[in-house]
Amino acid sequence: MARKPAPAAETQSPDTPSNVSRDELLQYYRDMLLIRRFEEKAGQLYGMGLIGGFCHLYIGQEAVVVGLEATTKEGDKRITSYRDHGHMLACGMEARGVMAELTGREGGYSKGKGGSMHMFSREKHFYGGHGIVAAQVPLGAGLAFADKYLGNDNVTFAYFGDGAANQGQVYETYNMAMIWELPVIFVIENNQYAMGTSMKRSTRSTTLYGRGEAFGIPGEQVDGMDVLAVKAAGEKAVAHCRAGKGPYILEVMTYRYRGHSMSDPAKYRTREEVQKMRDERDAIEHVRELLLQGRHATEDDLKAIDKDIKDIVNDSAEFAKESPEPALEELWTDIYAEDLPQGSAEEHA
Ligand SMILES: Cc1ncc(C[n+]2csc(CCOP(=O)(O)OP(=O)(O)O)c2C)c(N)n1
Numbered sequence: 001m002a003r004k005p006a007p008a009a010e011t012q013s014p015d016t017p018s019n020v021s022r023d024e025l026l027q028y029y030r031d032m033l034l035i036r037r038f039e040e041k042a043g044q045l046y047g048m049g050l051i052g053g054f055c056h057l058y059i060g061q062e063a064v065v066v067g068l069e070a071t072t073k074e075g076d077k078r079i080t081s082y083r084d085h086g087h088m089l090a091c092g093m094e095a096r097g098v099m100a101e102l103t104g105r106e107g108g109y110s111k112g113k114g115g116s117m118h119m120f121s122r123e124k125h126f127y128g129g130h131g132i133v134a135a136q137v138p139l140g141a142g143l144a145f146a147d148k149y150l151g152n153d154n155v156t157f158a159y160f161g162d163g164a165a166n167q168g169q170v171y172e173t174y175n176m177a178m179i180w181e182l183p184v185i186f187v188i189e190n191n192q193y194a195m196g197t198s199m200k201r202s203t204r205s206t207t208l209y210g211r212g213e214a215f216g217i218p219g220e221q222v223d224g225m226d227v228l229a230v231k232a233a234g235e236k237a238v239a240h241c242r243a244g245k246g247p248y249i250l251e252v253m254t255y256r257y258r259g260h261s262m263s264d265p266a267k268y269r270t271r272e273e274v275q276k277m278r279d280e281r282d283a284i285e286h287v288r289e290l291l292l293q294g295r296h297a298t299e300d301d302l303k304a305i306d307k308d309i310k311d312i313v314n315d316s317a318e319f320a321k322e323s324p325e326p327a328l329e330e331l332w333t334d335i336y337a338e339d340l341p342q343g344s345a346e347e348h349a
């Protein structure tokens, strides 16, 4: 493969950073592969008519969320857009529950009523899943505000795209987040396209993280096809936020291999462009090479992982197919909150 091939050696390959353990690399390989295989399966189920509505796959971007999740601790929060299945799997939500939600079944995280773009897990501190471009950015700042108010050291990751970065509410949020020194990391997943519009057509300033300067928010650009680079940058951002220094911006340079959604004619880029990224910059292939060249794993070890992942994904698809559709009465549930924390709305009126 085209990433500078390192010679096979008895000792660790020169391409393998010395501060990364074998277990860590294997974990990243597993986590990224789970997302990729899950998304491939979701694509198949969509093709079979088992998934309705919109479905935005994360294939190609796996290293972003896996690298950043590796920097989190219990209590940290995450919120993202409609391209959300990878984020759910990476924070530990069950493949079964995500797949069943995609197919609109009772066993799904939103009991089959939310679908691909609207899933949540209070237990894993995953706050969606949002279909309105950039809507999750102010909500993410709100989550961080809650943690600051409660006086803990949790951090919120608010993920959004390069297209969303042109929304006005992002900058209103930047201003308030900085004024209040909120512990929020704004993660711009710059995959170079907003639906069918390339960054080159829509944006003259190409360093999106640099826009934080106007508000006094530090940030940096990161290679999002390198999970280790993402993790290293994430650690820096997390340390900044946990130390109470306010928000941080990470612009993670990545690429999606599939269409914007399943109904994308993809006329805005060439097949060659996509193939080149897959061949030369694939994040999973990168870790695979580090594992093999560093002699951390054999082809057979990796095959065993591939099989495990395939089993998890196939099981999730079977579960999704067998789970019933939600009962009609479910239409009337989950509309209003039933247990309001610390007093009701009337008390505060
Ligand atoms: C407020 C709003 N405007 C337009 C849309 C339609 N829309 C959905 S996704 C999208 C592109 C967003 O691109 P980007 O932020 O780069 O995220 P990506 O899809 O690349 O992950 C648009 C315009 C929407 N959902 N919400």
Ligand SMILES: [Mg+2]
Binding pocket: 161, 162, 163, 189, 190, 191, 192, 193, 194, 195
């Ligand atoms: Mg984009």
